[in-house]
Amino acid sequence: MINTVWLTLTGLGITIAIVSGKIGIITPTIFASADKAIQFCLGLAGVMAFWSGILKIAEVSGITEQIAKLFQPILALLFPSISRQKKVLGLISLTMAANLLGLGNITTPLGLKTMTELQELNPTPEKASDEICTFLALVLGGLSLIPTTLIAIRSQAGSANPALILGPVFLTTAIGTVTGLLFNYCALKISKWRDHRGNQ
């Protein structure tokens, strides 16, 4: 899948540049993108290191497990097979909470840490596990209660009511998340059914 996407974006881009006579723009774009990627990684490295350090303390002292207990009912429903892995469940809860509160720069480090922990429980490391798919459904749904950046740019643009969109954004992300979860649920059921048939 990712191979196709990568080829489509790159190949279609280059082809269209050739057809429209803008081929000269491709080489500078490659260098600019490479440069931007490294700049981005440098920025990410700082917050990643900081939050990974803080989360390690939270993990060792048992706070992550306490947080998992708080969200136990929902987590048990979404992640039935890892209901005993309190550490991972705590991280999942923290990622979602950070997303809800619009703490953008902490969501990515939290999410990536959660992914590495989920991957340790993955029996098929090359392939996303059911739990990883469910977690990604939650992340891509992007449930959001306080979109901080959005409120900021709305008030900057002189809105009479910058927070007017809070309710609508929450509702929209909730619908998006539920859609993702439903799609995920069906896809997992189908793949399970296929595996089952393959074994017979």
Added chain:
Amino acid sequence: MIALFLTISEWAIPILLLIILGFGHFKKIAIYEVFIQGAMEGIRTTIKLVPYILAIFLAVGIFRTSGALDLIIVLLRSLLALLKIPADILTLGFLKPLSGSAALGITADLLHKYGPDSLTGITASIIQGSSETTFYVLSLYLGAAHIKDSRHTLAMGLIAELIAFIVAIGIGSIIAQR
């Protein structure tokens, strides 16, 4: 109410930090050493991510500057004119899954051009707030775990995105009518 939300955002991280450090110390953990150990893991994860980020930045960069994105939008524009959806909104909807910073720039532009409380302004705001940078998030998250087979997750993300886009346009027009 905005003041309250912004206060929550401002306070959340410092307070969280205080609680984690305080509780760690209370539990007699060598918080400094544990922090260093965790931070080192964070650096290692980031280094492993570099090739994935490079790959996605490259593909999205070429796709945008070559005019491929614009072309797709032009092709869809006539279709959307029938549904009375502004073309700028469509650009935003297409760009958001590819690039977060570019989408934020477009939203800021639209808010200034049409006014933040107009139909387009409100719809753009809801789309900006409710959409995810799907390609980027997926390559980052799957990259951190070194997963090759992403199964149905890309389709799942894009469908969630499409539904959110449609809902955002619906809600936007309801709010703007009042």
